[in-house]
Amino acid sequence: MKLLKSIFAFVAGAIVILTLIVALPASKAMADSVGPNYPAVGTNVTGIGTVAWQNPGNISDQDTITASALLIGRVTSNYLQGSEFGFNVPPEATITGIELTINRAVSDHNAGVYDNVVKLVKNGSIIGENRALTSTIWTTAFTLVTYGGPTDLWGESWLPEDVNNTNFGAVISVSRTNNGNNNRQAEVDNMQITVYYVFTSDMSVSCGDGTPVVTYGDSLTCQVTVTHIGGSVTPDGDINWTSDGSGSFSPNPCNLDGQEGTATCTTTYTPGAVGSEIHKLTASYDGGTYFAPNSAYQNVSVQRRPLAVTADPQTKVYGDQDPEFTYDYTPELVFDDTFTGTLTRDAGEIVGQYAITRGTLAVTADYDLTYTGNFLEITPAEAQCTVTPYDVTFNGEEHTATGSCVGVHDEELAGLDLSGTTHIAAGSYTDAWTFTDTTENYTDQDGTIVNTINKAAAVCEVTAYDVTYDGTAHTATGSCTGVTGEELTGLDLSGTIHTNAGSYDDTWTFTNANYSDQSGPLTNEISKATATCTIEGWTGVYDSEAHGASGECLGVDDKPLAGVDLGDSYTNVPGGTADWTFSDASGNYSDASGSVDIEISKADAVCTVTPYKVAYDGLAHTATGSCLGVEQEQLAGLDLAGTTHTEVGIYTDSWIFTDETGNYNDQGGTVTNEITKQMITIYAPIILRW
Known part of the structure; x- marks a missing residue:
């Protein structure tokens, strides 16, 4: 039976290991490994517990023979x-991980x-987490x-010489937690260790x-270039490129390729900005299948x-706005770069030629710009x-429109007539204005506005109101x-007029012949009164008799309100608590509640006990x-047993009344009871002797 269990466990373990190997990405999650290896030696080691392992050497391989510990209690x-x-x-x-597997069962x-x-064993010492x-x-x-x-x-650091x-090895100690008397045998068929590691480059x-x-x-x-230090395993995997400046790499990442311990890959760097002029290009290696991550830069x-930018020649009519100052440039801008700003010209508005200058025209600091100017021609x-x-x-x-006519020297000219634009009353007016030049140097003009x-x-x-209900009507003010x-x-x-408690979303309106109509919302509040x-009580x-709470609830007009429930009433001792409530039906008062005590104390029963005085008759x-x-009802509980006597005597006796209700x-x-002696009459015969 143990052989079948062992074979099943071994196959199941193998399936788990194979599944893990297939599921892990080879270039990211795996390292090289050795094992799983069986121990050549199995021993029982004291220092913990009280039960020794029998046949500890049987853990060295997968078979039907086990090490065991007999656990009693x-x-x-x-x-x-x-x-x-x-x-x-x-x-x-470089050691990255240690995996221990134990094939074990209980009897x-x-x-x-x-x-x-x-735990693991390092240089003969049991250590670690x-x-x-x-x-x-x-x-x-x-x-x-x-x-x-x-x-x-x-929880430890490991060198190759340690494993x-x-x-180097591993230990296990087991515990039985119940206190049964039946024997329970812990069995270990084998131990296996796999050591995972990576290389440096x-x-x-x-x-x-x-x-x-x-x-x-x-x-x-x-x-x-990535080279295996001290070995011939060829690095594989990806190189990710980064720059501390602005730029891009293609391809990124690139894939290593090589042989005999050395691999290379190539990328193209295109700077996206000049920046500080020195760009640090860093290649980061993810470690591939067998190596630790690394990086290098240049x-x-x-x-x-x-x-080179050259301005285009321009012309304009005197008084017009300057045209857009255009330009040609060579070579073309790269990426999505664009110019900012515009060209300008020398100051002056009289007829003549004016130099077109660079003005605010600029491009990013990534260019070395040279500028060649041209001229603007102004005509009358x-x-x-x-x-x-x-x-x-x-x-x-x-109200009258405002305006002016300006000559070629920006001087204000006489002759602008705006009298036809004057009005007082409300309305929309299409009015004419005229300009008649008095110097004959300008063309007459007219227009409408x-x-x-x-x-x-x-x-x-x-102003809305927020008041407490008082039985009167309230209106917003304004x-x-x-x-x-x-x-x-x-x-x-x-x-906005309301009397009863509530929250009211109201609207006010304003209508006046000389002003625009208006309206607006407001919320008025009348809170419930107390x-x-x-x-x-x-x-x-x-x-x-039944007794309960008494009283009433009064409104803001001092009149009694409906809705008062005085709660329970009580007849018997000790009474109880009357929980009263007030539930307003009008909606104008807040509900209220409370409790009062109904206290009923015990009454004194009227007890009448009649003593006896009799002559002894031999009876009790x-x-x-x-x-x-x-209510004059007869009560149970009167005990006269202490007054019972048969013999002659005067007795002071106690009676007790114990209420059952x-x-x-x-x-x-x-x-005081008394039994007197009985009078005995003796009849004697009389004998007469003569």
Whole structure:
């Protein structure tokens, strides 16, 4: 049976290992590895627990023979140690992870057997972090369990000589957590260790001799070389390129190719800006399949691109706006670069030639720009007349358009007539203006403009109210004023009148013949009032009547309000709590509630006990009596047993009343009972002798 379990566990473990190998990306997640290796030596090591492992040497391979620890009750085992795994990791390697697998089982179900300690052994010492699965119970089927992994160093640093050492290994200690008396045997068929590692590399970048030079907009070729230090494994994987300046690489990444421990790949760098002129180009190696990540760089010098700009000749009529100053340039701009700014010219507006200068024309600092100018030719023109219409709000005053006619020397000219543009009343007017030159140096002109006087807007201020319900009507307040501050009629606030509690989204309106109509929303609030509730409890002696709270809730007009519920009433001792509520049906008052005490104390029963005085007759005699309640009802609980006597005597006896209803106080008292001696009449015969 154990052989079948072992074969099953081995196959299952192999499937898991193969699945992991297929699923991991070869260039990113894998390193080289050796193993899994079995230990040549298995030993029991004390220092923990009390139960020794039997046949510890049986863990050296996958077979049907196991090391075992017999666990009786709640105990912990010694260490089961495997060593001499026979590793031969290359001395230039860097260890990245250690993976331990243990094929183990327990002899019976419900054994309560768990890992206690799973650690590695370095130079004969048990060290590192505990990888025990302390919450996973051992099963009866042999299971290949994995601890650690390709990137797990168990909290330690490792050199190749550490794992190649014969004293390198692993230990496991197990615990049984239940206290059963049945024997439970922990069994380990084998241990296996796999060591994962990577190589280190030397890198260099060459984009040219010394500090290579490239012009902005051009490109240069860079090659990276990656060499296995101390070995012949050829690096593979990708090189990612970055620049501390602005630029792009193609391809990026590039893929290494080579043989006998050396690989290269090439990219083309195109600077995207001159920047500081020195660009640091960095090649970053992801490590490929077998190597640790690495990087190298080279500085290159990026120079500005030469650019020649020549202005085009221009003409304009005197007084017109300057035309756009255009230009030609060579060579073409690279990338998506564009010019900023414009050309300008020498100052002056009289007829003549004016030099066109570079002005604010610029391009990015990535270019070395040279400029060649040209000329603007100004020809004679008409006077420039500018008339500005008005668009104002009615204020009761006259309004006239403004304007001027300017000559060739920017002097203001006489002859502009704007009298036809004067108006007071509101309206829209199409008016004519004329310019008649008095110097005969300018052409007469005329034109039309549209002047507008708009209706004024009143200034309306409306204030909402936020009050507590008081039974009276409330209205928002406000006013509208005109352009001179006068108060205007037409503000309608009738839609804001409310009496009852609530939140009201209201609208006010303003209508006036001289001003634009207005309206607006506002929210008025009438909060619920608080009713005045006076509720009292009741205190008294039990009288067989029902008693409850009393009182009322008054509104803002001091009148009683409906909706008061005084709660429960009580008849018997001790009474109780009356929870009263006030629920307003009108919506104008806030609901209220409270509690008052109904306190009913016990009453005194009326107990009458009658003693006896009898002559001895040989019979038992008992006092008579009764206890009556508040309704004269006969009450149980009167005990006269202490008054019972048969023999002659005078007795001071106690009686007790114990209430069974809970509504009466217990009582007691004494009576004097008497049994007197019986008079005996003796009849004697009389004998007469004669």
